[in-house]
Amino acid sequence: MRTRLSAALAACLVLLPAVPAAPAAASPAEKKTLEGYARDTWRSMTAMVDPATGVPADKIEGTLAAATRAKVTSPTNIATYLWSTVAARDIGLIRKSEALTRVTRVIGAVERLERHTPTGQFYNWYDPHTLALVRTWPESGSVVEPFASSVDNGWLAAALMMIRTAVPQVAGRANALLTSMDFRSYYDPAGKPDTGLLRGGFWPEQPSGCSVASDYNGSGTTVYSTCHHYGALTETRITSYVGIALGQIPKNHYFGMWRTLPDTCDWSWAEQKPVGVxxxxxxxxxxxxxxxxxxxxLVPTWGGSMFEALMVPQLVPEDTWGARSWGRNHPIYVAAQRAHGLDDARYGYWGFSPSNNPSGGYREYGVDAIGMDTDGYTSDQERTSVDYGFGDCRPGKPEPASYGDGVVTPHASFLALRYAPAQALDNLAKIKADFDAYGPGGFYDAVAVRSGQVAKQYLALDQGMIMIALGNALSRDALRGYFATPQVRAVLAPLLAEETWNVSR
Structure with missing residues (x-):
């Protein structure tokens, strides 16, 4: 089946040129600023590392006091520390010998972690001090049911793919870990006709909540998968890329993920009615x-956050391999985030992504209008949302009269550096100047711009996103290059090159 845009709409679509293969070189002043941010951010990453194991904790308080390190870590935290270490080496913050020592310790720790043997998948939470699997949550004492996340394992595998290129001395060990991870264990061929979809993860034992008994990799061992699949083309695509690159998931699975949901009333619960072919x-x-x-x-994400859209291209050169799709969409996505913060909500700042909540806890922030989820990730503490309706299928509601206490997170601006460098640097400078938002480990996690509340913590995930963005900006995309080997490019690039998305600005 194939439909076409109306001539009038097609005529108004302006196709943007593809972005260059690497970010433009920074001016001397910009380079000095970026290097300062990198130096301080790296300080927070090293402060999170437990000296007993060399593995980072999930987070640390803004003072960087060792006693405030979290008692848990995850495969994603370990992944972000691995690529942050390589970034610190390439930027010149640490010597090659120190980077090798740090990476070698982490690889050794990962080799010792308990995991699900039939699939080679790692669980979500470990103790960074002992490397033991977390079965009781340290803060509350509540029971933790061991769970293998497809996305967490995807990030760890992606980092191992980088390490086997970036650090030849441990390439064999990194590759052994990587190739022992079987991503077929998440791939449900019946999840969508012809392409299948990935489950969110699985429990080795039947959990208390919803689950589906499965054995997708044919190991003969039943696990209990999540009831949901990942159907949107959002940050979860890193696992799809890894699985395809390793030859464990069919290539056409990439085309099974929704760019948007279809434009019929069957899907009228979605955020807005899309236009497409x-x-x-x-x-x-x-x-x-x-x-x-x-x-x-633009092609939206699930919730409308910068993390969903722009963490993956810090590793995968989507905008060059998919010059007519991602290469056009990523800068428009940044433009939409900027338009929301500056013109729509009028916060005076922009950059909305999941982060610590300045009022306490953790929350998902985003731009509701550019996420497919009806409830969306909102940009303010009051959860102000929009409802454009869905054509004749669902009536819309009036636009919000105003927005409340908007929450911006610095890591969102760093992710945008490639696509709007001057604007991102200006936004960061304003956040730093106008709020108590910068500490000994760089930018704190988030700022509520109207109340002035600041989440004075450092998260391994968010600081790791900052480090890889800075590593790419200051090394002409060396970090991307470690992932995008000729072998990986040969598999993924032709897929991404197939589409031309009708995005415009």
Whole structure:
């Protein structure tokens, strides 16, 4: 099946040129600023490392006091520390010998972690001091049911792919860990006709909540998968890329993930009615839809956050391999985030992504209008949302009269550096100047811009995103290059090159 845009709409679509293969070189002043941010951010990463194991904790308080390290860590935390160490080496913050020592210790620790033997998958939470599997939550004493997350394992595998290129001395050990991880264990061929979909993860024992008994990799061992699949083309695509690159998941699975949900009333619960066309790629019918926001047309994420859109291209050169799709969409996504913060909500700042909540705890922040989820990730503490309706299928509601206490997170601006460098640096400078938002380990995690509340913590995930963005900016994309080997490029690049998305600004 294939439909076409109306001539009038097609005529108004402006196709953007692809972004260059690497970010433009920074000016001397910009380079000095970026190096300062990197030096301080690296300080927070090292402060999170437990000296007994060399493994980072999940987070640490803004004072960087060792006693405030979290008592848990995750595969994603370990992944971010691995690539942050390589970034620190390439930027010149540490010697090659120190980087090798740090990476070798982490690889040794990962080799010791308990995991699900039939699939080679790691569990979500470990004690960074002892490396023991966490079965009781340290803060509350509540029971933790061991769970293997497809996304957490995807990030760890992606980091191992980088390490086997970036640190030749441990390449064999990194590769042994990588190739022992079987991502078929998440791949449900029946999740979507022709392409299948990935489950969110599995428990080795039947959990208290919803689960589905499965044995997707044919190991003969039953596990209990999540009831949900990952159907949106959001940050979870890193696991799809890894599985495809390793030859464990079919290539056409990439085209099974929704760009947007279709434009029929069957999907009218979604955030807005998309505009798009059906195209065929690798024998798969793909609805190449877009959302509209303040004069922009873009492919959305699930919740509308910067993390969902722009963490993956710090490793995977989507904007060059998919020059007519991702290469056009990523800068428009940044433009939409900026338009929301500056023009729509009028916060005076921008950059919305999941982070610690300045009022306590952790929360998902984003731009509701550019996420497919009806409830969306909102940008303020009051959870102000929009409802554009879905054509004749669902009536819309009036636009919000105003927004409340908007929460911006610095890591979102660092992710945007490649696509709007001057604007990102300006936004960061304003956040630093206007709030008590910068400490001994760089930018604190988040700022509520109207109340002035600051989440004075450092998270391994968020600081790791900052480090890889800075590593790419200051090394002409060396970090990307470690992932995007010729072998990986040969598998993934042709897939991403197939589509032309009708995005515009």
């Amino acid at each position: 059906w195209e065929t790629h690798q024998g798969v019918n793909v609805f190449e839809g877009t959302y509209g926001y303040r004069g922009l047309r």
